[in-house]
Amino acid sequence: MRERLLAAEKVTAIRWQSGNLYLLDQRCLPLEEQWLVYDSAATVAQAIRDMVVRGAPAIGITAAYGVVLALRARLAAGGHWRLALDEDFQILAASRPTAVNLFWALDRMRERLNALSALPEVELLAQMEAEAIALHEADREANLTMAQFGVDLIRKHKAGPQHLLTHCNTGALATGGFGTALGVIRAAYLEGLVERVHADETRPWLQGSRLTAFELAGEGIPVSLNADSAAAHLMKSGAITWVIVGADRITANGDVANKIGTYQLAVLAMHHGVRFMVVAPSSTIDMQLASGDEIPIEERAGTELLEVHGQRFAAEVEAFNPVFDVTPADLIDAIITEKGVVERPNAEKMAALMSRRRLH
Numbered sequence: 617m618r619e620r621l622l623a624a625e626k627v628t629a630i631r632w633q634s635g636n637l638y639l640l641d642q643r644c645l646p647l648e649e650q651w652l653v654y655d656s657a658a659t660v661a662q663a664i665r666d667m668v669v670r671g672a673p674a675i676g677i678t679a680a681y682g683v684v685l686a687l688r689a690r691l692a693a694g695g696h697w698r699l700a701l702d703e704d705f706q707i708l709a710a711s712r713p714t715a716v717n718l719f720w721a722l723d724r725m726r727e728r729l730n731a732l733s734a735l736p737e738v739e740l741l742a743q744m745e746a747e748a749i750a751l752h753e754a755d756r757e758a759n760l761t762m763a764q765f766g767v768d769l770i771r772k773h774k775a776g777p778q779h780l781l782t783h784c785n786t787g788a789l790a791t792g793g794f795g796t797a798l799g800v801i802r803a804a805y806l807e808g809l810v811e812r813v814h815a816d817e818t819r820p821w822l823q824g825s826r827l828t829a830f831e832l833a834g835e836g837i838p839v840s841l842n843a844d845s846a847a848a849h850l851m852k853s854g855a856i857t858w859v860i861v862g863a864d865r866i867t868a869n870g871d872v873a874n875k876i877g878t879y880q881l882a883v884l885a886m887h888h889g890v891r892f893m894v895v896a897p898s899s900t901i902d903m904q905l906a907s908g909d910e911i912p913i914e915e916r917a918g919t920e921l922l923e924v925h926g927q928r929f930a931a932e933v934e935a936f937n938p939v940f941d942v943t944p945a946d947l948i949d950a951i952i953t954e955k956g957v958v959e960r961p962n963a964e965k966m967a968a969l970m971s972r973r974r975l976h
């Protein structure tokens with residue numbers, strides 16, 4: 617499985633080359649593939665806020681590289697660089713509020729910085745660059761591990777080709793490579809378990825129609841795009857065996873914050889006897905929050921609803937644009953992480969999962 621996934625890899629969102637950070641501008645996909653280069657925490661934070669790069673794990677990885685860029689600039693400027701670097705951490709942390717991977721990555725980089733603080737500056741910078749690269753690689757490895765767990769779970773319930781539904785984009789464009797939910801779907805296809813993938817367009821930002829369809833079509837995986845509002849009709853038909861989604865933050869009781877529209881998919885899946893799988897690395901699990909009620913939900917500009925490519929098409933009205941919602945644990949059949957699978961998640965099972973050492 618691992619080798620076949622590696623061989624199938626075609627898309628990446630983040631490149632660190634010769635000390636420079638390159639991001640594929642996902643605002644332009646699928647019509648244009650444009651790479652942008654970044655050299656500071658402020659521009660990296662703006663790229664996250666503007667969704668040049670998006671997707672919980674990808675945001676964390678990008679922020680980690682943003683810390684390296686900031687450290688290099690602060691060391692070059694000399695003086696009390698640690699105080700100035702604290703400002704850079706804050707700028708990166710303020711870029712988007714919901715995906716806990718951002719804060720997990722910044723905490724990991726800060727812990728590493730503190731542990732290495734006695735090193736000469738050149739060595740310190742080299743070690744911090746290595747840490748960001750290791751974080752990136754660990755995310756790819758986690759996705760390869762989760763892909764196997766997901767395939768095993770799908771096959772446990774039904775062998776043979778089947779119809780899967782997914783929401784938003786959880787692929788290589790949202791992670792360090794291969795994807796979380798889309799990584800499971802890619803692997804399921806390679807294992808002959810996919811008749812067709814049904815991708816919600818995922819309004820208003822259209823991660824499904826612009827990114828998921830782009831990734832899957834690019835690999836010859838059968839995919840149909842559907843309006844978000846067609847998901848109920850699809851599940852009612854009895855065709856769908858699994859809804860498979862990613863996550864931006866999972867709390868200690870197993871509640872899941874994910875792209876807006878995920879909660880209604882979970883309710884529909886429960887009603888129609890469709891299984892519901894969440895796939896996310898353990899860097900998405902926030903054990904500091906007892907339940908999903910505490911997760912900060914990002915609201916973005918109303919223009920994302922009222923305009924297309926800057927062209928207004930709606931009437932002059934207010935817009936309500938929360939871009940995440942929370943699915944309660946009791947609507948979830950399984951949460952898949954690189955540490956293992958939690959079926960019918962609850963607080964006790966999540967605590968047991970998080971007590972296991974990380975596989976990578």
Ligand SMILES: CSC[C@H]1O[C@H](OP(=O)(O)O)[C@H](O)[C@@H]1O
Pocket residue numbers: 670671672673783784785786787790791795796797823861862863864874875876939
């Ligand atoms: C692999 S998790 C991706 C996760 O992030 C997406 O949100 P956004 O595109 O706004 O960053 C969505 O919630 C996905 O499930």
